[in-house]
Amino acid sequence: MHGNLSLASQAGPLRRKPGLWRSLYVGGFGSDPLGVAGASILAVLLLMAVFGPLLVTHDPIRTTPATLLPPSLDHWLGTDHFGRDVFSRTITSLRIDFIVAGLGVSGAILVGSLIGLVCGYVGGWFDDLLMRFVDIIQSFPLLLVAMVLVLVMGPSVASIVVVTMLINIPTYARVIRGQTLSKKRLEYIDAARCSGASEASILFRHLMPNTLSPIIVHGSLNLAAAVGNVAVLSFLGIGIRPPVPDLGVMVAEGTSYLVQGAWWMSICPGLVLAATIFSLNLVGDCLEGRLDPQRGEL
Amino acid sequence: MRVPPLLRYVVRRLAISCFVLLGISMIAFSMAYLLPSDPVTSRYPDVTNEQRAEMRRQMGLDQPLPVQYARYMQSVFRGDFGKSLGTGNNVVDDIRQRLPATLELATYGIVFGLLVGIPVGMVSALRRGRATDHLLRVFNLGAQSIPAFWLGVVLIFFLYFQWRLAPSPIGRISPMFSTPPTISGFLTIDAVLAGRFDVAWAALRQLMLPAFVLGLGVVSPVARITRSAMIESLQEDYVTFGRALGLGFRHVVLGDAFRGALVPIVTTIGFIIGNVFAGAAIVETVFAWPGLGRYAVTAITTSDMAPVCTCILLIASTVALTNLIVDLSYALIDPRIRHEYAR
Numbered sequence: 001m002h003g004n005l006s007l008a009s010q011a012g013p014l015r016r017k018p019g020l021w022r023s024l025y026v027g028g029f030g031s032d033p034l035g036v037a038g039a040s041i042l043a044v045l046l047l048m049a050v051f052g053p054l055l056v057t058h059d060p061i062r063t064t065p066a067t068l069l070p071p072s073l074d075h076w077l078g079t080d081h082f083g084r085d086v087f088s089r090t091i092t093s094l095r096i097d098f099i100v101a102g103l104g105v106s107g108a109i110l111v112g113s114l115i116g117l118v119c120g121y122v123g124g125w126f127d128d129l130l131m132r133f134v135d136i137i138q139s140f141p142l143l144l145v146a147m148v149l150v151l152v153m154g155p156s157v158a159s160i161v162v163v164t165m166l167i168n169i170p171t172y173a174r175v176i177r178g179q180t181l182s183k184k185r186l187e188y189i190d191a192a193r194c195s196g197a198s199e200a201s202i203l204f205r206h207l208m209p210n211t212l213s214p215i216i217v218h219g220s221l222n223l224a225a226a227v228g229n230v231a232v233l234s235f236l237g238i239g240i241r242p243p244v245p246d247l248g249v250m251v252a253e254g255t256s257y258l259v260q261g262a263w264w265m266s267i268c269p270g271l272v273l274a275a276t277i278f279s280l281n282l283v284g285d286c287l288e289g290r291l292d293p294q295r296g297e298l
Numbered sequence: 299m300r301v302p303p304l305l306r307y308v309v310r311r312l313a314i315s316c317f318v319l320l321g322i323s324m325i326a327f328s329m330a331y332l333l334p335s336d337p338v339t340s341r342y343p344d345v346t347n348e349q350r351a352e353m354r355r356q357m358g359l360d361q362p363l364p365v366q367y368a369r370y371m372q373s374v375f376r377g378d379f380g381k382s383l384g385t386g387n388n389v390v391d392d393i394r395q396r397l398p399a400t401l402e403l404a405t406y407g408i409v410f411g412l413l414v415g416i417p418v419g420m421v422s423a424l425r426r427g428r429a430t431d432h433l434l435r436v437f438n439l440g441a442q443s444i445p446a447f448w449l450g451v452v453l454i455f456f457l458y459f460q461w462r463l464a465p466s467p468i469g470r471i472s473p474m475f476s477t478p479p480t481i482s483g484f485l486t487i488d489a490v491l492a493g494r495f496d497v498a499w500a501a502l503r504q505l506m507l508p509a510f511v512l513g514l515g516v517v518s519p520v521a522r523i524t525r526s527a528m529i530e531s532l533q534e535d536y537v538t539f540g541r542a543l544g545l546g547f548r549h550v551v552l553g554d555a556f557r558g559a560l561v562p563i564v565t566t567i568g569f570i571i572g573n574v575f576a577g578a579a580i581v582e583t584v585f586a587w588p589g590l591g592r593y594a595v596t597a598i599t600t601s602d603m604a605p606v607c608t609c610i611l612l613i614a615s616t617v618a619l620t621n622l623i624v625d626l627s628y629a630l631i632d633p634r635i636r637h638e639y640a641r
Contacts, residue, residue, distance in 0.1 A: 034436065136321040139568075139617040143576040144610055145329065147598045152332045228445050232580060235447045236595055251448050255584075258455045267455070270448030278443035285439055 032289070038282025045276050049095040058085035060092040061243050068262050078264035080250075081257055089245040090269045094276065096240065097247055100157060101226035104164025108222070109215055111165065112172025117211070119173065120180025121203055131177070134170040142167045146229065147238050160239050164226050175218055179211035220284035224277045231273055247273040308626060315622045319615055323374075326610040327367050335383075335601035370607075380604030384596060389608045392593060398483030399470055400589035403581070404574045405484070406509035411516025411570070416563070418517065419524025424551070426529060434521070442518035446577055450511050450584035457507065465503050467585045475500055508585040515577045516570055523566050524559065531558035560631050568621040575613045 048055060057076070064083035071078045077086035119127040146163045153159035183189070184207060192206050231248030233239035240246035242253070247269045254266030338345070338353045345353070354360050358369055373380070379389040418438065422431045457464035465472060470485055477485065478492035486505065489498035531537065532555050540550040579591035586592075590609065597605035629636045 034432065132317075133321070136318055136325065136614075136618075139318070139322065139572065139614045139621070140325070141572060141576050141579075141610060141613045141617075143579055144594055144598065144606075144613070147595070148329045148333060148606065148610075151334060151598065151601065152329075154334075224443065228443075231445060232447060236580070236583060237599055248445075248447070251445075251451060255451055258451070258459055261459070263455055266448070266451050270445065270451065273448060274444050277445065278440060281439045281443050282436075285435070 032286050034282055035286030038279045038286060041275060041279035042283055045094065045272070045279060046098070048091055049098045052091045052095040055091055056085075056088035058088045060084060060088040060245050068257065068260065068265075070262075071264055077268040078262070080253065080265050081262075086250070086264055086268055089250060090247070090272050093245040093247045093250060093269060094272060096157070096244065097227055097230055097273075097276075100160050100230050100240075101164060101223055103161045104230075105168060105219060105223050105226050107161070107165035108168035109172055109219060112169040113176045113208075113211070113215060115169065116173040116176030116178075117180050117203060117208060120177040121184055121207065127177070130173070134173055137170050143229070143232065146233060147236065150233060150238050155239055155241055157240060157244070160230055160233065164230065167229075168222055168226065171218065171222065172215065175214050176211050179214060180207055183207060183210055217284060217288045220280055220287060224280035224284060227273070227280065228277050304629065311622060311625055315618060318618050322614040322618060323371065323611060324367065326607050326614065327370055328363065329610065330603045330607035331363060331366065333598075333601045333603055333606060335603055379608045382597065382602055382605045384600055384602045384605070389604045392605065393590065393608065393612070396588060396590045396593050398480075399587060400575075400578050400582070400591060402470075402484045402486065403505065403508055403512060403587060403589060404571075404578060406505055407512030407577075407581075408516055408570065408574060410509055410513030411520055414513070415517040415520025416524050419521040420528055420551075420556070422521065422525045423528035423532060438518045438521050441514050444514070446511050446515055447580045447584055449514070450507070450581060453507050453511065454584070464507055465500070467507070469586050469588050470504055471497070471501050472504070508581045508587055511584075512574060512577050512581045515573060519566055519570060519573070520563070523562055527559035527562040528555060531555045534558055557631070561628055561635075564624055564627060564631060568617055568624055571620050572613070572617040575616075 057074075061084065064079070066075075066079050067081055067083040069075055069079040069083075075085050075087065077090065080086055080089070115130065119130050146167050149163045149166065150159050153162065189202060189206060192202050197206070230239065231246065231251070234241075234246045234248035235252045236248075237252070240249060242249055250269035251266045251273075254262065254264075254269075257265055338350050338357070338359070342350075342353070351360075358366060361369075370380075377390065381387065382389050382392055385392055418434050422434045425431045453464070454467050458466055471477065475497050478488045478494050478497055481488050481491055485501040486498050489495070489501055532551075534555070536558070537550055537555050540554050575591065577591075578587075578589060579595050581587065582589045582592040583595055590612075593605060594609040596602075597609065
């Protein structure tokens with residue numbers, strides 16, 4: 001570890017580390033076809049979610065007598081047991097799932113980073129205590145914990161956002177704490193302190209921006225997991241409740257109609273869900289390779 | 299008297315584990331306590347308010363949370379984990395009945411995950427940066443991205459409803475077969491021990507799809523950690539030395555380099571076991587598997603306090619204890635760590 005550090009500082013003037021946005025733009029996607037593929041799929045899905053209300057062909061909630069119709073020109077992905085259009089419901093669900101997972105993960109990033117930053121910087125018993133707590137939390141079956149918490153708060157979209165946030169806080173706390181620990185002893189922090197910067201300014205103006213890149217990597221991987229978890233919760237019947245459409249609910253509803261051969265009810269929304277998670281994972285994995293020098297060099 | 303460092307480490311690690319278990323029990327109990335349920339109302343729906351208050355007082359439900367927790371822990375140490383409102387049985391009996399099903403499913407799933415994940419990771423490390431590596435990376439990300447519950451539904455639809463290749467997803471074994479006497483709790487093993495090979499084959503067929511879905515979730519983390527650990531250990535001096543000596547691929551890569559990579563791989567097993575339990579909750583629900591995961595999910599959705607608390611307690615303690623065993627096993631795996639303690 002030590003050897004690496006001294007080598008890196010010797011090579012400093014020759015090999016400048018590219019900045020965060022530059023590496024996202026140039027190094028991040030430009031040279032990695034898989035990253036480009038992931039980002040493209042993600043962009044299409046995001047556009048579909050954003051412009052969802054303009055794209056839907058039918059009312060996603062209103063029931064009609066045209067039940068269990070197979071895919072056709074009128075109903076692109078068929079209709080479900082209440083005669084609702086599966087395509088319109090899938091797009092509406094995607095929108096809801098993106099919002100829920102996005103808000104939850106952003107909240108976790110904000111709170112978790114703050115905890116990690118303070119823990120890493122202050123250290124001492126406070127840090128010890130909090131990290132042991134994080135250890136304990138991480139040995140819990142988080143899916144079951146999430147289910148219990150959603151029930152405690154009452155099943156609603158808001159409680160899923162809060163639960164997604166709560167179960168992801170430990171990850172960010174731990175990652176940012178590690179980053180802070182490794183960076184707080186570097187020279188530029190000493191320099192800032194010598195020039196009379198306050199503790200708060202060191203923490204938020206000098207340390208925080210330098211811990212951002214792992215957050216972006218973890219954020220995209222985490223968003224993938226969060227989208228999956230939101231769907232799992234509603235698949236198990238806890239969380240987003242019908243008639244509000246959700247990808248997990250749609251898959252669950254479809255399982256009862258597989259016997260009748262109505263495959264489109266379960267399989268189509270699930271495919272969109274899998275594509276969403278896959279594209280987020282591709283983007284995250286690609287960024288991880290670019291931003292993490294240990295992997296990027298390989 | 300000077301305590302040997304290895305012993306000191308073991309004692310210290312055991313002490314920390316006790317605190318972790320205590321913390322786990324507190325959180326598990328508080329969570330079950332918070333569940334929106336009222337044992338009195340659900341057991342005796344038509345009692346007057348005064349009777350209800352009296353019963354709550356008798357059951358100790360009017361006491362503050364710490365007192366209830368202390369009472370709960372007392373009964374836990376006596377081996378009494380309470381009664382399930384849903385099944386009417388003692389939670390311990392319920393779990394004893396369901397645990398083997400989950401253990402069998404999880405064992406097959408984990409074995410499948412390791413058998414695929416470790417070679418995939420090794421090949422990616424050896425073919426680093428080449429087409430094979432990129433291909434396996436996409437495979438890994440794909441395995442990680444497919445939602446288990448959806449994959450289960452898709453497999454059931456095609457392999458059972460459409461092509462009739464798989465048996466119907468109705469649990470561990472079709473009721474047409476009489477179950478063999480319980481020895482290990484694993485249906486496949488018990489059937490073989492009883493000489494009932496038709497039953498063993500039927501049980502294995504029931505197991506295949508759920509174990510595959512569960513195991514697929516294990517493949518990706520295992521492959522990922524194997525790849526990075528192998529890349530690191532392939533660069534170690536002892537590997538270069540082995541190569542310079544002209545030792546064969548099997549000796550250098552499968553022997554030395556893999557052994558050097560084993561510590562990080564073993565470290566993820568605690569994490570994997572936690573994941574598998576969560577995955578079991580989903581897979582068992584999809585495949586109507588009569589195991590612990592489905593029991594826990596049902597208990598949570600019906601706000602059944604005692605089983606919820608026990609299941610969370612059981613799973614979290616298993617993960618914590620696995621991590622303890624993993625930490626203690628390092629010295630066995632890696633001679634460098636053993637020497638560090640011995641010094």
